[in-house]
Amino acid sequence: MTTSLPLGTVSSSMSGQFGTVLIFVLVGFAFAGIALLVARILRPSNPNPNKLTTYECGELPRGSSWIRFNVRFYLIALFFIVFDVETVFLLPWAVVFRQLYPLPGLGSLVLWDMVIFLGILGLGLAYVWVKGDLNWVKKLMERPDEVVSSDGDEEVAAP
């Protein structure tokens, strides 16, 4: 079944809107640049090697700052991206929701479309939650065959 639907709110030309964005960006850069330039002109210049140390209070850093980070950061970042993508999908739906929901034959589609989408992803959230992937301090899951013997409360590597 093919039909014609009203499409969004008709707005002014889009290139004009992005032109505004561009001007904003340019003004932003210019503002920061001018501020730095003015500061450079006004401030006294008094170079001192102590100013270049990591901690000006005198603490000497030991070792390299390049260390391996915990893989938990990565896991959290991955979950973040999944939900980031989810919001990207929510946005266009939200834009047309009010307009399309009252239309005959579309109401159930508009609503259930997103309910199913969010439901499936909600299961993903439940999964990582129950499995303890969201806990920063890990409580390692006990193995199935150890269920009876221990409560599995050992805490590991709490930073």
Next chain:
Amino acid sequence: MELLHVNIPNWSDLATHWRPEVMLVGTFLLALLGDLVVRGRRPAVPFTVALVGLTMAGICAVRKLGVEGGTVMGDLVVVDGLAAFFRILFIFTGLATVLFAWTSEEIMGKKRENKGEFFALTVLLTLAACVMAEARDLLMLFLSMEAVGIVSYVMAGYMRGSLRSTEASLKYVIFGAVSSAIMLYGLSLLYGMTGSMQFEGIRAGLQTGDVNAFGLLVAVVLVMAGMSYKIAAVPFHYWAPDVYEGAPTPVSALFSVGPKAAGFALMIRFFYTTLAAGPDANASAGLIAQINWPLLMAVISAATMTYGNLVALRQANVKRMLAYSSIAHVGYLLMGFVLLTDAGLQAILFYLLVYTFMNLGAFFFVVAVNNHLKSEHLDDWVGLGFRMPWAASLMIIFLGSLTGIPPFAGFAAKLYLFTAVMDRQWFWLVIVAGLNSVISLYYYFKVAKAMFLMSPPEGADMSPLKLHWLQYTVLGVLAIPTLALGLFFGRFKGLADRAIEMMTTGL
């Protein structure tokens, strides 16, 4: 106010055409939920859910066979003869994998983790493969391939703590990402040339005649590259041996059949719809004339089978050997693509059907051996024929069929492929394929020789090995069609023929 012309999708499509897949989605979600409810402590729960769900979906899919299909919720996905054929194949593969994984030490061993998720993911891979066979739009083509890819990457790396498995997963991801990118570029070229995402629309765009031949060739080669990766055809096969060897063996079995057959289903629909002009008996006239498609495919096919067989000769690890042998079989299968004729495509479908049984059987035997010996090396297999006589005898059936020796199904399947190509005067390709079959006899026979004919070294452990009853059952169920299809192939060949007919004439 501006108006947008759209199709209002119909929920009822899900119940009429897509019921097996809806069951698969439900099974996946339920299995996952079940695993959460028992907090991963009782893998039997997701296992049972997956088993019941796959069985029900399979019954439903069989009952839908031959029923007129249609598009599902819009124009992007179609259930026609081809899709109906392939989804039965995929659900069967998924079911066999779930059953065998249950008995596999590599998945269910004491120290393994995430046992429950394995069954949920197998169901999801089955579903994703079904969708791949149903896609008829560039967007769904890409999305379905990515879905299969993502699940595959996870399953390849399932054995946590095993470096081999992790390496397999990593290689799979990297090769997958690169080939996806290449394919995506090709798809964008096709879209840019024809202005359509639908396969039909692309064909219409290409047939207007004013398409640049060079651009089309580049686009087709790029798309072919992405698909070659999925089916592991030369020169995009690099990942296959490492992934098949490193992944848990039940997963290797699944990979060598599920995603591969799905890749073929997608290729059949995509290239047939876009490049062949229609159900035309004189297909070479119907093919888009700007590119020399037959030669391109013939060269890829010959290179793939020759490479796979020659390298398989030198393998001492049975799993790796089977990986190369599955590359060789892709080479045979690609023969059916050379002219995009109905006969060729039907031969591909029938071959895939037979290949599913024999290849799953061979890999599952490796699982069974692996449970006891913890080794896939041929030297450790010496004398296996006396330690597990029944299972080893079944393995002989699978190996014989993989070679293509007469009483077995592999022979009938190869016969159809060879005649389809011979009909179109591609004699050199048939000769190459024939020589390759002879080569393959050698390395398949090597396994049989190690199991039955070689005498084990002094003092070797010769105690009989017992298999789980499920393993006997599954191996037996796989062996029956591997034998029977070699003798009574008419009915099943008819199935494949009707699937292609339904795709080419309707929808």
Next chain:
Amino acid sequence: MTADLIFVLLALLTLVPAVWVAFSRNIVHAGFSLLLTLLGVAGLYAYLGADFVAVTQVMVYVGGVLVLILFTVMMTRVPQNGRPRHGLDRFVPAAVFALGVFGLLYKTITAVEWAASEGAVEPTTAEIGTNFITSYIFPFEYVSLVLLAAMIGAAILIRERRPEETEEPAAPAPETEEEVAS
């Protein structure tokens, strides 16, 4: 004229940092240069009238994927003997290959008559939203399954394991991260 100028600026914003990404010997610098490239791509999308895609590019790539890339860099092992240097033996084949690909694509792009759409540039978000609910509802729902699979997969593959379950001699356990996480 102004439009051309904007295009050239955006193309430069995309390409110059991209060159830096490819040639920088410092992987952190390469990661941050990618930020500018991704922003440039977003600008190009906006320039072509794909406003929603441009915003998505900023949200997902600049906001998410780039963070992920930088985390990945932070998780790699510290280079022991400085960063590796590649000689001409690596550079020449790579350059030949890259130029070959460029030539191929250039010829394709110039040879083909593209089926371009000649429409006024208009906001696309509402149209995309309507399509999500109607013509493209199937891929829309399917994406949620793919995302779910990605999430579970990430959790399974990355989740930390009990140390004693390593079967093969793996790399030594990662160093302590007290300083980091505090």
